[in-house]
Amino acid sequence: MYKIRADMISWILHKITGFAIVSFLIFHIWGMSQMSKGPDAFNAVIEAYKTPLFKFGEVLLLGAILFHGLNGMRIILGEFTRWAMDRHRLLLVLTYMIAGTLFIIGGIALWRAE
Amino acid sequence: MQVTVEIYRQEAHSGASHFDTFVREVDPTDQILDVIMEIKDDVDGSLAFRKSCAHGVCGSDAMQINGMNRLACQTLIQDLKSDRIRIEPLKGMKVLRDLIVDMDPFFESLAKVKPYFIPKTTAPAAERKQTIEERARFDDTTKCIMCAACTTSCPSFWSNDNYLGPATLVKAHRFIFDSRDGGDRERLEVLDDRDGLWRCHSIYNCTDACPRDIEITKAIGDLKRYTVAQR
Amino acid sequence: MSSRGSKGWLLQRISGALLFITLGVHFYIYHYFMGPGMWGFESIGYGANDLETLRLMAESDPTQARFYALASLFAAPVWKVFDILFITLGCYHGFYGIVANIEDMVTHPTWRPVLSWLTYFAAFILWVMGVVTVISFNPQLF
Numbered sequence: 001m002y003k004i005r006a007d008m009i010s011w012i013l014h015k016i017t018g019f020a021i022v023s024f025l026i027f028h029i030w031g032m033s034q035m036s037k038g039p040d041a042f043n044a045v046i047e048a049y050k051t052p053l054f055k056f057g058e059v060l061l062l063g064a065i066l067f068h069g070l071n072g073m074r075i076i077l078g079e080f081t082r083w084a085m086d087r088h089r090l091l092l093v094l095t096y097m098i099a100g101t102l103f104i105i106g107g108i109a110l111w112r113a114e
Numbered sequence: 115m116q117v118t119v120e121i122y123r124q125e126a127h128s129g130a131s132h133f134d135t136f137v138r139e140v141d142p143t144d145q146i147l148d149v150i151m152e153i154k155d156d157v158d159g160s161l162a163f164r165k166s167c168a169h170g171v172c173g174s175d176a177m178q179i180n181g182m183n184r185l186a187c188q189t190l191i192q193d194l195k196s197d198r199i200r201i202e203p204l205k206g207m208k209v210l211r212d213l214i215v216d217m218d219p220f221f222e223s224l225a226k227v228k229p230y231f232i233p234k235t236t237a238p239a240a241e242r243k244q245t246i247e248e249r250a251r252f253d254d255t256t257k258c259i260m261c262a263a264c265t266t267s268c269p270s271f272w273s274n275d276n277y278l279g280p281a282t283l284v285k286a287h288r289f290i291f292d293s294r295d296g297g298d299r300e301r302l303e304v305l306d307d308r309d310g311l312w313r314c315h316s317i318y319n320c321t322d323a324c325p326r327d328i329e330i331t332k333a334i335g336d337l338k339r340y341t342v343a344q345r
Numbered sequence: 346m347s348s349r350g351s352k353g354w355l356l357q358r359i360s361g362a363l364l365f366i367t368l369g370v371h372f373y374i375y376h377y378f379m380g381p382g383m384w385g386f387e388s389i390g391y392g393a394n395d396l397e398t399l400r401l402m403a404e405s406d407p408t409q410a411r412f413y414a415l416a417s418l419f420a421a422p423v424w425k426v427f428d429i430l431f432i433t434l435g436c437y438h439g440f441y442g443i444v445a446n447i448e449d450m451v452t453h454p455t456w457r458p459v460l461s462w463l464t465y466f467a468a469f470i471l472w473v474m475g476v477v478t479v480i481s482f483n484p485q486l487f
Binding site for chain 3: 015018019021022025026029030032033035036039042043046065069072073075076079080
């Protein structure tokens with residue numbers, strides 16, 4: 001078993017969150033297409049969003065987007081500048097910390113929202 | 115001090131594998147290579163592994179030691195900070211026997227990027243001049259000893275062995291960024307491929323594994339930017 | 346255009362960086378700024394006449410307010426352009442990411458291109474679905 005390093009975890013998480021977001025994108029575009037069918041069809045979708053299962057999914061989605069977005073920016077920075085490459089460990093820790101903090105704050109707010 | 119050494123064993127013909135465990139009395143400053151050579155000499159003469167210079171220059175004794183690719187001759191017992199030592203062959207390569215892997219695909223991959231000087235101009239009367247800055251640009255990647263520790267630490271290589279791998283990209287870097295060399299176009303043809311540069315996802319396992327401390331991920335980053343700019 | 350990876354790599358980074366911005370805007374406008382009953386969209390590009398119609402609709406049936414609020418945004422040309430850009434970036438970046446994963450893991454000479462093209466095809470279908478919804482949407486129909 002090869003040692004699993006922090007960079008490798010971020011690579012695996014980037015894949016997993018990417019797949020999760022694409023799955024949601026499919027679902028979201030379908031949901032919005034229901035708007036063309038008028039208020040009743042749309043409201044049926046909105047009602048479904050309010051169930052605890054979907055709310056839980058929404059919180060997870062927020063986490064996935066925060067991580068994927070911030071980690072993605074870290075990857076771009078790291079591949080385009082030697083400055084960031086020299087500090088890749090620090091930037092990785094920052095990515096986890098910022099994503100984690102925003103996830104806790106935003107996740108609680110989203111869960112409590114009406 | 116006493117250490118427990120677990121070594122991966124594989125039959126050459128049947129391919130059957132298991133781990134053998136040896137309890138050894140060692141000094142903290144012993145090399146891992148010393149330990150396995152003593153096991154071969156004193157306990158089990160059938161243990162197979164590659165070694166040559168035993169001083170971190172030839173690059174023949176790269177193996178996976180406690181979950182990391184390292185040179186057995188450069189790693190001391192005290193470096194591992196553990197009294198359990200687990201030694202496995204390089205991951206992602208075909209095992210021929212025990213710790214010996216088939217290195218042919220690795221060298222075939224290296225050959226693809228033409229790892230030799232391709233002159234840009236006809237030979238001058240004296241030597242080809244180069245400034246200190248020009249030389250510094252590829253200094254780091256000249257240190258490669260082709261031990262394969264980086265390539266076999268790379269998750270992209272594990273899942274796709276058509277991928278050129280970090281060692282090959284290091285070789286390409288050494289020549290592409292040499293101001294005297296004129297083989298860029300031919301090499302970029304090989305690098306700008308779906309199984310070339312673009313399977314690198316900056317996971318940094320290679321940089322961590324390199325026994326010569328080459329900043330491999332950074333070198334690959336140079337190549338990515340250069341390739342995108344050229345094509 | 347070369348299909349050997351360099352353009353794809355660069356575009357994935359450009360689309361990723363743009364999504365970082367557009368997703369922020371999308372989330373803020375659609376899911377935060379514009380909660381039910383918040384009629385803040387005069388400032389973000391919707392004509393007053395149609396807004397008035399929508400307001401009357403919402404007042405006649407308050408439970409439908411969220412729909413009409415969203416509809417008023419959805420109908421504004423500037424947000425139609427934004428949404429098409431957003432859907433295009435999202436479909437491209439997301440599905441190219443899947444193609445990259447296929448290329449990471451599938452080395453079989455037939456399956457690799459077949460799976461990749463199926464992924465591109467799925468992305469195209471989804472993109473058409475999204476863009477048709479955005480372009481054809483007309484709140485006056487309801």
